[in-house]
Amino acid sequence: MGTRARTRVPRPATAADDTTAVEAGGSRGFALLLVLAGAAGLLASWVITMDKFRLLEDPGFTPGCSLNPVVSCGNIMKSEQAAAFGFPNPMLGLVSYAVVIGVGAGLLAGARYRRWFWLALNAGTLFGVVFCTWLQFQSLYRIGALCLWCCLAWAATILLFCYVTRHTVEHRMLPAPAGLRRGLREFGWVPPVLWAGIIGMLIMTRWWDFWTS
Numbered sequence: 001m002g003t004r005a006r007t008r009v010p011r012p013a014t015a016a017d018d019t020t021a022v023e024a025g026g027s028r029g030f031a032l033l034l035v036l037a038g039a040a041g042l043l044a045s046w047v048i049t050m051d052k053f054r055l056l057e058d059p060g061f062t063p064g065c066s067l068n069p070v071v072s073c074g075n076i077m078k079s080e081q082a083a084a085f086g087f088p089n090p091m092l093g094l095v096s097y098a099v100v101i102g103v104g105a106g107l108l109a110g111a112r113y114r115r116w117f118w119l120a121l122n123a124g125t126l127f128g129v130v131f132c133t134w135l136q137f138q139s140l141y142r143i144g145a146l147c148l149w150c151c152l153a154w155a156a157t158i159l160l161f162c163y164v165t166r167h168t169v170e171h172r173m174l175p176a177p178a179g180l181r182r183g184l185r186e187f188g189w190v191p192p193v194l195w196a197g198i199i200g201m202l203i204m205t206r207w208w209d210f211w212t213s
Contacts, residue, residue: 026107026167033163034104038097041156044149045093052077052088065148070207075145081138089135093153096128100160115173122168125161132157136199140206155196162192 026034051063055077063073076082082089103113103121132154139146166188169176204211 028108030163030167031104031107033159034100034107037156037159038100038104041093041097041153041160042101044153044156045090045097048073048077048090048147048149048153049088049094052082052090067148068210070146070210071148072145073147073149076139076143076147076150079138079143081135081143084131084135090153092131096124097156099124118164118168118171118173122161122164122174125157125164128157129161136202140202146203154199158195159192162195163188 051061051073054061055063055074061074063077065071065073066075085092100121106113135150136154139150165174166184168174169184170181172181
């Protein structure tokens with residue numbers, strides 16, 4: 001009685017299996033995070049830009065988010081730091097957050113991007129989070145005021161940096177120990193939560209007398 005040789009059909013590789021691939025996609029959750037965080041940042045940038053134009057047209061204009069001496073968007077917009085590169089800062093956000101939304105939408109449609117693309121996006125989010133950190137310091141300790149729309153942009157940028165970095169590390173586009181990859185995979189939510197908590201504590205301590213009066 002003859003025997004029939006069995007042939008094993010390999011299952012298709014997935015993005016999770018092929019962590020060393022030259023190109024990579026992303027999970028639906030990650031793609032949605034890019035779209036939603038990008039949309040939040042874009043909304044904040046749009047509102048700040050429109051208010052800045054109104055302020056240029058009418059120096060007496062008071063933005064809607066100027067609520068009290070501390071939460072005062074107008075003071076932020078009138079500062080030199082609001083145009084760090086010679087033009088209003090939110091114009092950077094209008095472009096950058098729109099790009100992020102496009103990347104997320106592409107992932108939802110099944111796109112896969114090359115390693116250099118992810119590293120470039122990671123570098124862009126790194127620049128964004130460093131710039132936001134500088135703006136936070138200026139806002140708290142030099143200007144002495146907060147802008148709620150700026151805070152939304154800060155939160156969006158921190159989320160984007162943390163999760164894009166997690167993605168590039170998990171897919172081995174950035175070198176990292178296996179333990180760090182596992183840690184980011186399981187506890188990737190911890191860094192942005194801690195980051196936001198630190199900023200919140202700095203804001204509370206900076207104006208403690210005002211908040212408690």
